[in-house]
Ligand code: HEC
């Protein structure tokens with residue numbers, strides 16, 4: 058009889074356990090839901106960016122013209138012009154308001170003719186830009202008009218909801234990327250906050266439950282109608298000395314310790330010679346995020362040999378001077394380039410990626426023939442302020458990819474016969490790099 062009344066005490070522990078489990082599950086659910094939140098965070102950003110483009114499209118021309126203008130701008134003008142920034146030439150934002158189409162069209166077709174004609178605006182601009190001649194373009198009137206529509210649409214973008222949201226992202230293809238990252242960062246903070254709140258709630262709950270349990274014990278102690286077993290239950294205590302002396306517990310502790318030491322040392326040994334994450338400070342604060350990301354300068358504009366030869370070269374100072382003879386000439390970082398040129402000494406960039414001499418790696422084989430994106434191996438370079446080694450560059454890393462990646466055989470006559478032979482020999486198995494001998498030692502070792 059009496060022991061039935063006592064059960065709530067043991068039930069208390071069960072209740073405590075269940076509460077922990079329930080809270081744990083609900084927190085797992087909210088953590089699981091977080092990516093969905095961040096996805097939603099991205100979606101409105103994307104539509105917000107698209108909306109003004111559509112709105113501008115309604116006034117300046119149809120979406121097709123803007124798309125055509127986008128392609129033409131990127132192909133012909135982007136290396137010297139941006140919409141909102143001065144690059145080599147002036148920022149083109151607001152050009153439709155500044156100049157009539159009847160001026161812009163002949164200008165793009167042949168700017169030096171416009172300058173030679175003595176047009177006041179053109180002469181002034183030409184002098185302002187150190188008499189640099191803009192190249193002539195064999196574009197039709199319609200094509201130039203579409204470029205202007207594209208520029209007008211892009212201005213709309215930066216003045217639209219995208220910037221009022223405070224993202225301050227420059228227009229361009231990479232609008233989505235920073236949006237996504239801010240969304241993720243937001244979600245990350247949100248999850249952190251949630252975890253902190255949960256931990257606090259759990260601590261408060263544990264303390265409350267301990268207090269309740271003690272009060273109940275006191276109440277029960279005051280009662281006279283308890284039998285011996287019940288009293289024993291109430292007076293039960295944790296005997297730490299007993300637990301400490303228990304051989305099972307000691308064995309477990311020693312075993313756990315040994316496992317941790319073993320794991321750490323294996324990790325340490327495996328990491329010998331690994332330089333993943335290596336991010337040295339460079340002599341000039343050159344930013345890939347700014348150049349390759351925001352200004353969308355093609356990787357091969359600087360790493361000129363990456364599609365043609367074994368190694369991707371690091372650009373010499375004269376490539377920098379294509380732009381920096383005009384841009385940011387007063388910046389102390391840029392002056393370092395001038396100093397290197399004056400002294401006739403190369404800029405001493407610190408090398409990041411470096412395979413040992415025993416291994417052979419060829420860029421053109423991977424980028425040109427294999428069609429692999431730089432980012433697959435080098436990570437999101439276009440977002441890196443300072444470059445770091447993204448991949449492990451171990452032999453296992455090379456081999457894994459060779460086992461998994463199908464050969465890019467389309468339009469490559471060299472492979473026609475090999476593909477046929479592979480199909481007759483192996484049926485439907487994919488024709489990977491390794492089926493073509495890409496895991497043979499001598500392919501990568503001299
Ligand atoms: C090699 C660099 C270069 C390229 C490529 C280039 N421009 Fe220019 N652009 C300039 C420079 C420099 C100026 C400033 C005037 C000058 O010095 O001739 C200029 C001026 C202009 C102006 C006048 C800007 C103003 O504020 O009034 C327009 C419009 C223009 N460019 C349009 C284009 C278009 C459209 C394209 C692509 C089809 C293009 N440019 C490609 C260098 C370039």
Ligand code: HEC
Pocket residue numbers: 339343345348349354355356357358359360371372406407408409410411431432435438439443444
């Ligand atoms: C405006 C010129 C320029 C452009 C464009 C550019 N890079 Fe670079 N890159 C450099 C310079 C200079 C260095 C050496 C300094 C450094 O590491 O930041 C470098 C270094 C690197 C390195 C590290 C090399 C090493 O030491 O191991 C990688 C990888 C790289 N770039 C990849 C890329 C990729 C991928 C792109 C295109 C998304 C790109 N770069 C675009 C100039 C450029």
Ligand code: HEC
Pocket residue numbers: 136142143144341342343344347348352354359372373374376377378379380381384385388389390391394
């Ligand atoms: C195709 C044009 C182009 C080339 C080539 C180029 N840059 Fe730039 N660079 C830019 C532009 C545009 C900016 C941004 C200027 C601004 O913020 O107003 C910039 C900014 C910089 C800055 C930041 C300057 C500051 O004080 O804010 C540094 C440093 C720099 N570049 C270094 C280099 C180096 C080193 C090279 C050669 C490896 C190089 N750039 C090649 C266009 C170029």
Ligand code: HEC
Pocket residue numbers: 356357360363364367368369370371410411412413418420423424429430431432433434435450
């Ligand atoms: C299949 C993987 C892979 C791809 C794709 C790739 N790289 Fe590399 N990259 C490497 C490896 C590995 C090294 C180290 C090479 C060495 O030390 O010999 C390297 C080194 C570099 C270097 C340092 C200079 C050098 O050649 O050692 C630059 C710069 C570079 N890569 C740029 C690029 C650019 C730009 C692209 C895209 C056009 C690209 N890489 C694509 C794997 C790759």
Ligand code: HEC
Pocket residue numbers: 412416417418419422423426427429433434450451454455456458459462463464465490493494495500501
């Ligand atoms: C992201 C995937 C990827 C990684 C990582 C990669 N490779 Fe490759 N590799 C390829 C592909 C795809 C080809 C086949 C290109 C072709 O010929 O069509 C290839 C081809 C080769 C070849 C020529 C093989 C032949 O049969 O002629 C060599 C050599 C090679 N890789 C070396 C390396 C080395 C060394 C590394 C590591 C430092 C490496 N690769 C990392 C994808 C990769």
Ligand code: HEC
Pocket residue numbers: 330412413415416450451452455456459495496497498499500501502
């Ligand atoms: C796809 C390219 C590739 C193939 C195929 C390949 N290796 Fe390697 N191997 C590498 C690379 C890259 C390294 C350097 C890894 C590092 O620095 O961590 C390496 C490192 C090694 C090392 C370590 C050398 C040292 O001093 O650290 C040995 C040994 C080795 N390879 C043997 C072999 C043998 C044997 C085969 C054939 C069964 C083979 N490799 C096939 C790319 C390859």
